[in-house]
Amino acid sequence: MAPEPSVTLRVLGEDALIQRLCASLFTGADVLSGPGDDCAVLRSDQPGIFRLLKTDCVVEGVHFLASTEPHRIGWKAAARAVSDFAAMGGGQPREALITLIVSPERSVAWVEEVYRGLRRCADHFGFVIVGGETSRPPAGCDLAVISVSLSGTIAESACRLRSGARPANGVWVTGRLGRSFPTEKHLDFVPRMEEARWLVDRLGVTAMMDLSDGVARDLSRLAERSGVGYRIDETALPRTAGATVAEALADGEDYELLLTLELEPDAAARGEWAQRFPGLELTRIGDIVPLSTGDRERAGGWDAFQTAS
Amino acid sequence: MAPEPSVTLRVLGEDALIQRLCASLFTGADVLSGPGDDCAVLRSDQPGIFRLLKTDCVVEGVHFLASTEPHRIGWKAAARAVSDFAAMGGGQPREALITLIVSPERSVAWVEEVYRGLRRCADHFGFVIVGGETSRPPAGCDLAVISVSLSGTIAESACRLRSGARPANGVWVTGRLGRSFPTEKHLDFVPRMEEARWLVDRLGVTAMMDLSDGVARDLSRLAERSGVGYRIDETALPRTAGATVAEALADGEDYELLLTLELEPDAAARGEWAQRFPGLELTRIGDIVPLSTGDRERAGGWDAFQTAS
Numbered sequence: 036m037a038p039e040p041s042v043t044l045r046v047l048g049e050d051a052l053i054q055r056l057c058a059s060l061f062t063g064a065d066v067l068s069g070p071g072d073d074c075a076v077l078r079s080d081q082p083g084i085f086r087l088l089k090t091d092c093v094v095e096g097v098h099f100l101a102s103t104e105p106h107r108i109g110w111k112a113a114a115r116a117v118s119d120f121a122a123m124g125g126g127q128p129r130e131a132l133i134t135l136i137v138s139p140e141r142s143v144a145w146v147e148e149v150y151r152g153l154r155r156c157a158d159h160f161g162f163v164i165v166g167g168e169t170s171r172p173p174a175g176c177d178l179a180v181i182s183v184s185l186s187g188t189i190a191e192s193a194c195r196l197r198s199g200a201r202p203a204n205g206v207w208v209t210g211r212l213g214r215s216f217p218t219e220k221h222l223d224f225v226p227r228m229e230e231a232r233w234l235v236d237r238l239g240v241t242a243m244m245d246l247s248d249g250v251a252r253d254l255s256r257l258a259e260r261s262g263v264g265y266r267i268d269e270t271a272l273p274r275t276a277g278a279t280v281a282e283a284l285a286d287g288e289d290y291e292l293l294l295t296l297e298l299e300p301d302a303a304a305r306g307e308w309a310q311r312f313p314g315l316e317l318t319r320i321g322d323i324v325p326l327s328t329g330d331r332e333r334a335g336g337w338d339a340f341q342t343a344s
Numbered sequence: 345m346a347p348e349p350s351v352t353l354r355v356l357g358e359d360a361l362i363q364r365l366c367a368s369l370f371t372g373a374d375v376l377s378g379p380g381d382d383c384a385v386l387r388s389d390q391p392g393i394f395r396l397l398k399t400d401c402v403v404e405g406v407h408f409l410a411s412t413e414p415h416r417i418g419w420k421a422a423a424r425a426v427s428d429f430a431a432m433g434g435g436q437p438r439e440a441l442i443t444l445i446v447s448p449e450r451s452v453a454w455v456e457e458v459y460r461g462l463r464r465c466a467d468h469f470g471f472v473i474v475g476g477e478t479s480r481p482p483a484g485c486d487l488a489v490i491s492v493s494l495s496g497t498i499a500e501s502a503c504r505l506r507s508g509a510r511p512a513n514g515v516w517v518t519g520r521l522g523r524s525f526p527t528e529k530h531l532d533f534v535p536r537m538e539e540a541r542w543l544v545d546r547l548g549v550t551a552m553m554d555l556s557d558g559v560a561r562d563l564s565r566l567a568e569r570s571g572v573g574y575r576i577d578e579t580a581l582p583r584t585a586g587a588t589v590a591e592a593l594a595d596g597e598d599y600e601l602l603l604t605l606e607l608e609p610d611a612a613a614r615g616e617w618a619q620r621f622p623g624l625e626l627t628r629i630g631d632i633v634p635l636s637t638g639d640r641e642r643a644g645g646w647d648a649f650q651t652a653s
Contacts, residue, residue: 044455045448049478052452056459056476065438066474075474077439080389088474090441090493096482129374130386132399134443134491139354143361146353150365165375165384165397167365168491169358173405176487182443182477184399184493 050256071260072197073119073244074126076189083191087126091116092134092182099222105145107222109152112181115247117160118226118290119185122245123196125232126189128160133167134182141179149181160228162187193235195294199242200261204295204323210315212250213278213286220275221288230312231292237304243294249285250320253293261295264328267321295323359565380569381506382428382553383435385498392500396435400425401443401491408531414454416531418461421490424556426469427535427599428494431554432505434541435498437469442476443491450488458490469537471496502544504603509551509570513604513632519624521559522587524597529584533599539621540601546613552603558594559629562602570604573637576630604632 044052057070067085068076074087093099093112113131120126133153137146157164162185172178200206209230215221227245234240242261246253250272258265274283300308300317308317353361366379376394377385386395402408402421422440429435442462446455466473471494481487509515518539524530536554543549551570555562559581567574583592609617609626617626 042452043449044446044452044480047452052455052478055452055456066472069473070475075439075441077474088439088441088493088495090443090475090477090491092443092445092477092479092491094445094479094481096485097480130384130397132384132397132493134399134401134493136401136403136489137353140352143351143353143356143364146361147364163375164378165386166379166399168399168401169361170401170403171353171406172403172487176405176485178481178485178487180445180489182399182401182491184397184441184443186397186495 068196073122076123076194076196079188085189085191085194087120087123087187087189088185089116089119090182090184091119092180095179103222105148106152106155108181109149109154110156111152111222112149112183113153113156114224114226114290116183116185117156117228118224118245118247120187121226121228121231122243122292123189124193124235124240124243125228126187126194128162128185128187130165130186131157131162132184133164134170134180135167136170136172136178136180138177138179139171140177153183160226193232195235195240195243197242197244197257197260200257200263200295200323201241201297202263202323202325204241204297205299205319206254206265206267206321206323207294207296207317207319208246208250208273208291209317210289210291211273211275211278212246212284212289212291213282214275215286215288215290218275221290224290226290227292230315233308233311234292234294237307238300239297241295241297243292246289246291246293247287249287250289250293251284257293257295258323261323262326264324264326265321266324271318271320273316273318377505382431385432385503385505388497394498394500394503396429396432396496396498397494398425398428399491399493400428401489404488412531414457415461415464417490418458418463419465420461420531421458421492422462422465423533423535423599425492425494426465426537427533427554427556429496430535430537430540431552431601432498433502433544433549433552434537435496435503437471437494437496439474439495440466440471441493442473443479443489443493444476445479445481445487445489447486447488448480449486462492469535502541504544504549504552506551506553506566506569509566509572509604509632510606511572511632511634513550513606514608514628515563515574515576515630515632516603516605516626516628517555517559517582517600518626519598519600520582520584520587521555521593521598521600522591522595523584524595524599527584530597530599535599536601539624542617542620543601543603546616547609548606550604550606552601555598555600555602556596558596559598559602560593566602566604567632570632571635573633573635574630575633580627580629582625582627
C-alpha cells in the first residue's frame with residue numbers, strides 16, 4: 036500500500052510520512068520510546084532516571100507573523116518544546132540548543148528580542164541555553180525559523196507515554212480549547228508543567244500528551260499508540276469563549292494536556308486541584324473503549340502539509 | 345561600543361552577533377563549555393565522561409542546491425554535526441533529532457532520500473535517529489531546511505577545546521583546503537573522527553576545531569578563545585588541486601581538522617599516521633605566538649550574514 040514516490044507530502048499527509056520514515060529508524064538499546072511520543076525517551080546512567088530529547092521549530096508565516104513581537108516568538112519557540120516535556124509527566128528540561136535562520140537584513144534588535152523571549156522561558160522552567168547555530172535563507176527570501184532542541188530528564192516512575200490508555204479509562208483535558216490564534220494564547224501560553232506533575236502524582240495518569248494539533252487529531256494519535264478506540268462527548272468539550280465545537284476540536288495550538296485516567300478523581304483530589312490551579316478546568320470529555328467499538332479516525336486538526344495557513 | 349539596535353545582521357556580522365547573544369546566556373553548574381566551541385560540553389553522571397551537544401542546519405540555496413541529490417543533502421546535514429563531534433577530540437554521537445522544514449509540494453521520494461542519507465551517516469558513525477519535527481515554509485516559499493541536533497559523549501581525557509592553544513605550539517591541518525563547493529567535497533566528506541581520535545591519543549593536541557568557515561576565520565576564532573595570536577605561512581597551506589591561496593584560506597566547508605600541537609611529531613608518529621590514513625596529509629601551516637606579536641584579525645572566510653551566496 037506504499038504510495039508512488041512521486042506523490043507529494045500534501046497528498047500523503049504528515050502522520051503517514053512520519054510512519055514511513057520511522058519504519059527503518061529509531062532502534063537502539065537505549066531508546067525506550069522514539070518518535071510518535073511527545074519526547075524521545077532514553078535510558079540514562081542513573082537508575083530510575085530517563086533522559087528526554089525533543090526538537091521543535093516555529094516558522095514565520097506559519098507559527099507566527101512578521102508583525103509578532105519578537106520576544107513572544109522566542110517564548111513560543113521554547114515553550115512548545117517545554118510543553119512536550121510537561122506532557123511526558125513533567126519532565127525537567129536542562130539544556131537547550133537554538134537554531135536561528137534569519138535574513139541578513141533583519142535587525143540585531145529583532146534577534147536580541149527573540150533571545151530575550153527564549154531566555155525568559157529558560158529561566159522560568161530552569162534550563163540553560165548551551166549553544167546554537169545561526170544561518171540564513173537564500174537571497175531574496177526573508178523567512179525566519181527558530182528551532183529549539185531540549186535535553187533533560189524525568190523520573191522513570193513519573194514518565195507517561197501515549198501508549199498507556201486502556202478501555203474504561205476516562206479521557207480528560209486541562210483548560211479550554213479552540214481559538215488559540217485569534218486570542219493569541221499560542222504566543223503566551225505557560226506549558227502545563229506543574230499541572231502535569233500533580234496529575235501524575237495524584238491521579239494515576241495512564242497516558243498523556245500535549246494538545247498541539249487539535250484534540251480530534253491528537254486523541255486519534257494517542258488511541259493509535261495505545262491500540263484502543265475512544266468516544267468523546269462533543270458537548271462536554273471545554274471551549275474557549277466564542278469557540279465553536281469544530282474550533283475546539285480542530286484549531287490546534289491549545290498547549291493543554293490530554294490525558295487518560297483509570298479512576299474518577301474524588302472530591303478531595305478535585306478540591307486540591309482547584310486550590311493548586313485556581314480557575315483551571317479539568318474536564319472529562321469521553322472514554323477509552325476497545326478498538327472494535329470506538330472511533331479512531333482523524334476528525335480534522337492540523338497537518339503540517341495538508342492544512343492551509 | 346554596542347551598535348544601534350536598528351543595525352542589521354549583515355552590518356554586525358555573525359561572530360559579533362553570537363558574542364552579543366552569549367553575554368547573558370549559557371551559565372549553569374553543569375556547563376563546562378557553552379557556545380564558542382564546536383560542541384557544548386556538559387558534566388555527566390559518569391565519572392570521566394562529558395556529555396556533548398550540537399545543533400547544525402543546512403538550508404537550500406545556501407548549503408545545497410535544489411538540484412542536489414537528496415541523499416547527499418541528508419548525509420551532509422548529519423555529517424556537519426558529526427564533524428563538530430570529531431573536532432572535540434573524537435566525541436561519540438549517540439542520538440540525533442531531525443527538524444525538517446519542507447514544502448507540501450515536495451515529493452515523498454525526496455524526503456525519503458534525504459532520510460536515507462541521514463541514516464547512512466547515522467549507521468556509519470554509530471548513532472540513532474530518535475525523533476524529529478516536520479514543518480513547512482509559508483505558502484509561496486519552496487525553501488527546504490534540515491536541522492540536526494546530536495547528543496553524545498566523550499572521555500574527559502580526550503576532550504579538546506578551542507581554548508587550549510599556547511605560544512610555541514605548531515598550527516596544523518589535515519587534508520587539503522579550498523574549492524569544496526566546485527569539487528562537491530562538501531556533500532560527501534567523511535568527518536575526521538578516526539583521525540581526531542588518533543591525533544589526541546598520539547600527538548598531544550592542545551586545541552582543535554573543524555574547518556567549516558575557512559582557515560582564515562576559524563584560526564582567528566581558535567586564537568581568540570585561547571587568548572593568543574598566530575602566524576601562518578600561506579605558501580605552506582595544503583591546497584586542493586586548482587585552488588588558489590585565497591581559496592584555501594577563505595572558501596569554507598573544508599571539514600578538515602585545525603589543531604595545535606606542543607611537539608613536532610617524530611618519524612615514528614609520522615609513519616603511523618601515513619599507515620593509518622594513507623594519502624591524507626598532516627601539514628604544519630604556522631605557529632601560535634603571544635597575542636602581542638601575532639595576527640588575530642579576520643582575514644576573510646564565511647560569515648552567515650556577510651558572505652554572498
